Amino acid sequence: MSKAWTFGENLNTDEIIPGRFNITIDPLELAKNVFCEIKPEYAKNVQPGDVIVGGQNFGCGSSREHAPIAIKGSQAKCIIAPSYARIFFRNAINIGLPILECPEAVADITEGDDVDVNLATGEIFNRTNRHQYQARALPDFVLKIAEAGGIVNFLKTHDIQDLLA
C-alpha cells in the first residue's frame, strides 16, 4: 500500500516546513514537522513509500532546501504535481527526491488512494480506482541522483561527468 496524500495549489515552502523549524538540516528532524500547519496528521501517519500529490506551482516561495529535505526525510517515495516552482524543482532533484509532472493523475487521485509509481517509466497506477496515468519519465540523470541519495552523495563516488554519461 502506497497511500496518496493530497495538497492544494501554490503550496509554499513555509507550508511545507515553517521557517522556525529550519534551524536544522537533519532530514529526520525536519520530517517531524513537515506540513505541520496544514496537515498535522501527515508526519504522524506517513509510511515509507507513500506519495505526495500536489497542485500547481508546488514548492513556491523561498529557495531554502529545507522543504524538499523535510519531505524526503518523511520517506515519501515521490511527489506528483502538475508543475513545480523552479528552485524547488532543482533542489528536489539535487537532494534526490523524485518529482513527477502529471496533471491527469493530480486531477483524479483522492487522498488515501493506493498509488503505485514506476519512477523509471513514469507510469502511475491508481490501485483504488484502477486508473492509469502517464507522467513523463524522469531523465536518467535524475534517477542516478535519486539512487545515490542526492547530488552530494553522488559526487562522493562519481565524477560529475557521469551524470549525463
Next chain:
Amino acid sequence: MGTLIEEIFSRKAGRPVQAGEILLLDVDYIMSHDNTTPLAIKAFREIGKPILDKNRIVLHLDHAYPAPNVLAAENHKKIIEFVGEQELAHFFKQGVCHQVMIEEGFITPGAIVIGADSHSNTYGALGAFGAGLGSTEIGVAWVTGKCWFKVPETIRIKLTGKTQYGVYAKDVMLYIAGMMGMDGGTYRSVEFGGEYIERLPMHERIVFPNMSTEIGAKCGLIAADEVTINFLETATPAKGPFEAFGPVNPRYERVVEIDVSTITPQIACHPDVDNVKPLEQVEGLSVQEVYIGTCTNARYEDIEIVANMLKGKKVNPLTRVIVTPASAQIYKKAMNNGLIEILMDAGCTVTGTGCGACIGRHGGILAAGERALTTMNRNFIGRMGSPLSEVYLASPATAAATALTGRITDPRGLLEITNK
C-alpha cells in the same frame, strides 16, 4: 541559431542546443553571499573533494553586513575563516552582490554565472546567463566547475515606443509584472527586446532581468549590443574583446508586445508584486518610511534622480527616508558629486552599502501597521520587518516625491519644477 538562451548555451556547449535539452555546462563564476554560503560550505565539506578553480568563486557579505546580531556575526566569521583557509581572492563586502558582480567585471556577454541568490537573473542585462540556485548546487559547482541546466523555452517581451516624461524602467517592469503575474514566466527564459530596450542605458536595463525573478523566470536576458560593450569597456575592469550577439532566427513560445508610451508611473501594492496599479489609484496613501536601495534601484543614476528632486527641500518630518547606495563605487561617486550632502541636508539617512533594509534584518525595519514605499523588487508579507507591515514598490522618482509629502505622490509634477 535560436533564442538568446539557446545562443548562449550553444556557444558554451560547442554545438547547437534547443529548448528541452539537458546540459552539463562549465560555469564561469559561482556567486554566493552571507546568507547562503554557510550551507554551501557544508555541502562542500561533505563531498570531501578540493575546489576545482578558486578563481571562479566569488563570495560577498551584503545581506546582513555589518552584522546586526550574533547569528549574522557567526555566519560572517564562518565565511571569513573559509576564505582564509581556501585562499579565495574574490571576496567582497562593500555592496549588494549583484551590483558588485557587474562593477567588478565578472559579468560579460555569453558568460554563465550561477548564484545562491534568486536575483542572480540580474546578469542577463549584459547578455550573460545568470540564475539562482540552492546552496548545495553552489558547493557542488565549487568542486566540479559545472552545473546541469534544462534549456528553457523563451517568452519574448517586445517593448516599443518611448516612455512618457517621469516614467522609468521600473515603472515599465512593474507594469510587466502586473500583466504577466507572479508565475507568468515560470521555467522560462524571458527575453527583453525591442526599440525601447535598445535605446536604454545599462543602469535602466538592469531592472528588467533583475525583476524577471518576480515573474518566476529562470533567467531574464537582453541581447549584448553596443551599449553593453561600451558599458563594459568604460565602467568595468572586464577584459575584452567582447562580442555583441542576440537571438538568431528564434522560435518563441510566446511574444508579448507592449507599447511603453502608454505606461504611467506604476506601484506594486501590498502584498504581491503583481498587485500593480497606476500610481493615481493609490495616490495620497500615507507611508512611514521611504526606502531607496537594493540591487534593483540604488545605482548612481537612481540616487541622482532622488537628489535632484530633493535638492534644497526637506523630506516630510514624520517619514523616515533611508538611502542605501548599492555599492562603494556608487557611494563614492555620489559623495564626490555632492549628492550625499544634498540628501543629508534634505533629511535623509544615508546608510552604508549592501542589501540594507531589503530583507528586514537591519537598516530600516518596519513596525506593525507601518507602510513603506521602496525602490525594491519584492513585497512579500513581512519582507521588511513586521508581518503586519506593508511594502509598496515604485521608481526612485516616485520614492523621492513621496519622501517630500509622506504620502504616495506622483513624481511628474515635481520633476517639471525641478527641471525648470
